[in-house]
Amino acid sequence: MFRAVAPTLAGVTVLAVALSGCAVLWDGEWEEDGHRRIYLYEVEAGDTLTRIAWRHGLTVEQLQEWNQLERPDELSIGQHLVLNPPGDQAPPGTEETAAADDETRDPPPPPDDPPDYQLDWQWPTEGEVKRAYATDSGGKSGIQIGGEEGAAIRAASDGEVVYSGSGLRGYGNLIIIMHDERFISAYGYNRELLVSEGEQVQGGDRIAEMGVAPGAEQPSLHFEIRIDGDAVDPEEYLPAR
Numbered sequence: 001m002f003r004a005v006a007p008t009l010a011g012v013t014v015l016a017v018a019l020s021g022c023a024v025l026w027d028g029e030w031e032e033d034g035h036r037r038i039y040l041y042e043v044e045a046g047d048t049l050t051r052i053a054w055r056h057g058l059t060v061e062q063l064q065e066w067n068q069l070e071r072p073d074e075l076s077i078g079q080h081l082v083l084n085p086p087g088d089q090a091p092p093g094t095e096e097t098a099a100a101d102d103e104t105r106d107p108p109p110p111p112d113d114p115p116d117y118q119l120d121w122q123w124p125t126e127g128e129v130k131r132a133y134a135t136d137s138g139g140k141s142g143i144q145i146g147g148e149e150g151a152a153i154r155a156a157s158d159g160e161v162v163y164s165g166s167g168l169r170g171y172g173n174l175i176i177i178m179h180d181e182r183f184i185s186a187y188g189y190n191r192e193l194l195v196s197e198g199e200q201v202q203g204g205d206r207i208a209e210m211g212v213a214p215g216a217e218q219p220s221l222h223f224e225i226r227i228d229g230d231a232v233d234p235e236e237y238l239p240a241r
Contacts, residue, residue: 029080039083043075046198050184050229051162054176056083060229114227115182119157121237122203124187125210125221126151133233141231142186142224149191149219153208155201156185156225156238164193171222172214175207184229188222189213 029040041052049072053060064072066082127147134141155177162184163176171188175195178184191211201207212219225234 037084040080041083043077043079043081045077047075047077048178048181049073049075050181051178052081053229054184055163055167058083114232118237119179119183120203121157121225121239122154123238123241124156124185124223125153127221129235130218130220133235142188142222143234145221145223147210147219147221149210149212151210151219152206153187153190153210153221155203155205155207156223157183157203159183159185159201161195161197161199161201161207164195164197172211173208177201177207182227184226185234186222186224186226188224189216189220191219 029042031038031040041056043052049060049063049069052058053063060072062085063069063081063083066085123145125145125147127145129143130146131144133143153175157177157179159177159179161175162178163174166173168174171186173188173190173193175187175190175193176184177186187208189211190208192209193207194209195201195205195207210219210221213222223234225232225237
């Protein structure tokens, strides 16, 4: 589930560790292929390729390529998807490990085929934008909104909570909301999560409390909007203040 996640977005901790060689932490299914493991995910009811990609720190395109999916919208319950690349490809993010976490880079280009409609967006929290749209060395592409610790974090639009937890390394306590088949939003570095996966939320519903990112001096929210997994500038979609 943001391309669903940029290639350098740190994935679920256990998978990231497994791909870097410490496979003992991976408790899912796997197959042996010579001297490497192939990690597998079994499709469950309600899964979409975007959701699976998000939860494992991958991109939709990577899942399509590695699994030779011609029709990614037609997943079958019980189907097994490969979660790591062929042996001649490096796993996402490994080429960036030496970069500092707060280093910023140019944001990715906008989607090639943006939607011809708009959702009813609202700001996820009060406070000033402390960092405009940018990509940091962890692959996170979004904006940073300042505020007070414990401040309300609200759903930016109607949707379903498809992730609520701390398993995506580099985001702290994270909420991901799928608004429709194209739009997803993410809310990182929360002090407390107030909604669970599978819950339906309305725009403006309180979903979390603002926290402090590791190493940061002030509380803030990391906020992303993605279209078909591609990161976009949230301020181009949020209403003017």
